[in-house]
Amino acid sequence: MELKEKLMSSYLAFEEQVDMENDIHSERNKAIKFFESTGFPTKRMEAWKYTSLNSILKEDYSIFPKKEDAIDYKDIKKYLIHDIDTYTIVFIDGIYSSHLSRTTHDKLDACLMSSALNKSKYKSIMDKYFNKIVPEESMSSLNTAFAKEGAYIRIPKNVSAEKPIQILNFSTGNESALMIQPRNLIIAEDGSHVQIIERHQSLTDNPVLTNSVTEVYVGQNAEVDYYKIQNDKTTSSLIDNTFIKQERDSTCSLHTFSLGGKITRNNLRFYQHGQNCNSILKGVTILEGKQHVDHNTLVHHIEPNCESHQDYKGIFSEKSVGVFNGSILVDRLAQKTNAFQSNNNILLDDGATCNSKPQLEIFADDVKCSHGCTIGQLNNEALYYLRTRGIPKKEARALLMFAFANKVLGSVKIPEIKKRITKQIALKLEVELGFNL
Amino acid sequence: MLNIKNLHASVDGVKILKGIDLEINAGEVHAIMGPNGSGKSTLASVIAGNEDFEVTEGDILFEKANISELSPEERAHKGIFLSFQYPIEIPGVSVTNFIKTSINQVRKSRGQKDMPANEMLKKIREKSALLDMDRKFLSRSLNEGFSGGEKKRNEIFQMAMLEPKLAILDETDSGLDIDALRIVSDGVNRLRNKGNATLVITHYQRLLDYVVPDVVHVLVDGKIVKTGGKELAKELEERGYDWLKEERAEMT
Structure with missing residues (x-):
């Protein structure tokens, strides 16, 4: 059936x-x-x-x-x-x-x-x-x-x-x-x-x-x-x-x-x-194998003077798939809205996929809205910089990925969660960190 | 310590270094000066092992061993340090955690255990004080949102922590105000000893008032066209580089 x-x-x-x-x-x-x-x-x-x-x-x-x-x-x-x-x-x-x-x-x-x-x-x-x-x-x-x-x-x-x-x-x-x-x-x-x-x-x-x-x-x-x-x-x-x-x-x-x-x-x-609402949406996605994660977000700004911040980061290896479909809807009344959205992704393998689709619908005329999405590989200059400091290529790559994902954790207010997720991320990325988490 | 013989290097098929010979001994400070585009930064990158550059001819010997084929990290493990002209911003890793990782990776390559936490902390305190760095600075993300002066100070802080045998300072003076220049130069001078060497790459003579070189080389169009004492730097400051370019043109 x-x-x-x-x-x-x-x-x-x-x-x-x-x-x-x-x-x-x-x-x-x-x-x-x-x-x-x-x-x-x-x-x-x-x-x-x-x-x-x-x-x-x-x-x-x-x-x-x-x-x-x-x-x-x-x-x-x-x-x-x-x-x-x-x-x-x-x-x-x-x-x-x-x-x-x-x-x-x-x-x-x-x-x-x-x-x-x-x-x-x-x-x-x-x-x-x-x-x-x-x-x-x-x-x-x-x-x-x-x-x-x-x-x-x-x-x-x-x-x-x-x-x-x-x-x-x-x-x-x-x-x-x-x-x-x-x-x-x-x-x-x-x-x-x-x-x-x-x-x-x-x-x-x-x-x-x-x-x-x-x-x-x-x-x-x-x-x-x-x-x-x-x-x-x-x-x-x-x-x-x-x-x-x-x-x-x-x-x-x-x-x-x-x-x-x-x-x-x-x-x-x-x-x-x-009025004066603040909405914060953050995400860290790290996948391997054939795993699939789809973030479908919407922030609907209905009243004036509100803020929203969306920040999603993804690291995809093997054949994993990431989707980010982030919407910001600003009503005609919602003047002075500040809405930000950013989605950054790193693809580590040829078989990994990422679909990033920002969607902004703005009906008010006095607002600040921005969005940015990137899909790319690790920054080679940064990799070289770390290597000149004696950090081997594999560890340097892991450290950069860790740093990339870690950026989102700054706003985590429960230290135990931050510590746990940081550890989990380090474990997943096989980072051999020279410091204790 | 460093012995470069007939070094030719190119990037994307464009020849930049066209036969460099350079010998630097322990305890010495050498300066390389030259006009923009003469190949100064390329030389620094090639010594540090940047894979974007291809060594087409010649050898780089460090403590008598040929390092031309070594990776950047292997060169760092041997004691070569490059202070970047434009240090890279790495959000998400604090200065402290970065330097800890760096130091412990270098130690690991030498078969040593991680530096004990209290020793590390002490060293970080000591070296950051040497460069007059704020404690808050150490917990910030590496180079992110740093001013030009802060970035350069952070480079010299890393150098102080890693205690390299050969330090290459690539345009460390560019973008520094006079106070920052003094702090950075003081830091560099205090790190000098009989066992290490410094290669200062600069466009201006100003830095050399503080970090006084034993030997000054002038690089024009990928070749060292003149070598002299510290007074050569003063002469270049007064006369510019054009007369050397002309000499070089006449030579070729």
């Missing part, structure tokens, strides 16, 4: 598990109808021109995995930022694991979407926020249709979360192939501050397809600092759909570290709904 048909018939079974009287369910019904009419994205669609999902859609995925408790902390520890105190929300095969998680309702909510969707005390919040900024698109609609579990985070007005919150999705390989669709909702109310780390990780080589949707609401003068660590097995694929709505005077920065996975697609959209 085709995956689409399987999903459509699974939807009927899914309905039996959820409260069909709940208002949320009408959203699900609408979404499944939309998905039914469009199906999975294909390369014929402009936004998917360089990424084909065909190779991952042919697996016979389980849609409803069995509950599995056999995972211990020691199995997952290395995938956590464990050297600092954090709240953690852990899902195993899409199912919440209470014994691996550390949630809270004290001062802030860091807990479960299933509670938020079902408990009446959250109803007014769900009415206000759930599925309000998710566009009707094939993959995000599919997620909405099956929306049931994920992380629910709410930081009340003027609260600063004193520790970062980690959202972790593990898959065990208990199913021969697994599809999971986490649904996250993050609300940072006015004047609040929160740091979030998200990771999807398979523990075996069985195929996994994750189609996640995250809605992030950043209130007035609030600050959200978000890190996505994508360093999964080459048998796992991820379609990440993240939608961020910012109110006035807010800041949201989102770093995406794409270091592994079969196919990774990041649909990342920022909507600036107030």
Whole structure:
């Protein structure tokens, strides 16, 4: 059976598990109808021109995995930022694991979407926020249709979360192939501050397809600092759909570290709904083998006096493929917008590919927008310079790549993440650094 | 220490060096002067091992061994250092981490272990003070956004750290104001000793007031046309290079 048909018939079974009287369910019904009419994205669609999902859609995925408790902390520890105190929300095969998680309702909510969707005390919040900024698109609609579990985070007005919150999705390989669709909702109310780390990780080589949707609401003068660590097995694929709505005077920065996975697609959209917003989108992508990463970004400048900064760097070796499709949309009202975008790529092998497509649509007449993309090899002059200092060619090449990728890490605010990613990058590039990280 | 015999070199098939003979002994400072385009920087690059240049004839001997076929890093390991005319900006690597990597790679080539961290730190402090460098400077990305003077100071800082046997200073004075020139020259002078040698390449005589050469060579059209003492530099400052170009034209 085709995956689409399987999903459509699974939807009927899914309905039996959820409260069909709940208002949320009408959203699900609408979404499944939309998905039914469009199906999975294909390369014929402009936004998917360089990424084909065909190779991952042919697996016979389980849609409803069995509950599995056999995972211990020691199995997952290395995938956590464990050297600092954090709240953690852990899902195993899409199912919440209470014994691996550390949630809270004290001062802030860091807990479960299933509670938020079902408990009446959250109803007014769900009415206000759930599925309000998710566009009707094939993959995000599919997620909405099956929306049931994920992380629910709410930081009340003027609260600063004193520790970062980690959202972790593990898959065990208990199913021969697994599809999971986490649904996250993050609300940072006015004047609040929160740091979030998200990771999807398979523990075996069985195929996994994750189609996640995250809605992030950043209130007035609030600050959200978000890190996505994508360093999964080459048998796992991820379609990440993240939608961020910012109110006035807010800041949201989102770093995406794409270091592994079969196919990774990041649909990342920022909507600036107030003046003086700042949106920061950064990415480091380092791939080898036949891995494929597609960054599809949009910053929509709706109000005047806002800023956005996009900076994505990629290093591609062997037969890996990188795609960057970065859009900046400036509405007629959004005067004095400062929007910057840069995408730099290094191709190390003849078989590696990179498609970079900046897309600027500007309807205001008093704005500063710039974009630049480069695809190239390492700078030979720089290589020579390092070699005259006694650094051998191989190490010099690695050091230059490291430096290139490292540039993006300057804005990482959690030192443990910076250290970990730096190490990971050094490891991937086989850099023998003469200094400790 | 350095013995260059009948060196010919070209880039993209264009002949630039047309038979250079040069001998530099330990403890000496040599200056190479000459008009623009005479091949001064090419000579520096060829000694350092830049692969963009092809040595078509002649040999470069360093401590009696022929180094013509060695890579830039192998030459650095032997103790040759080139201070760049235009140091390259490398965003993402701090000055400190760069110099640590450099020093430890050189040590590795000599079969030595990494320099202990405290020793490294001490050395970095000492040498950066020698060049009057701010501590903040050391944590900045290598040459990125450095002023002309900062870049040159950083070159001499690297030289101080690496303690080469032969230092080639390629137009180290260009773009320096008088204060920076004094700091850089002081640094160079303090690093001089009986065991090392310096080759100063410059267009102007100004630097040679501070780093006083034992021998001055004049390079015109890829050949050394005149060699003399430090007074030759003064003469060139007054008379320019044209009279030497004419002499060279008459010779050929």
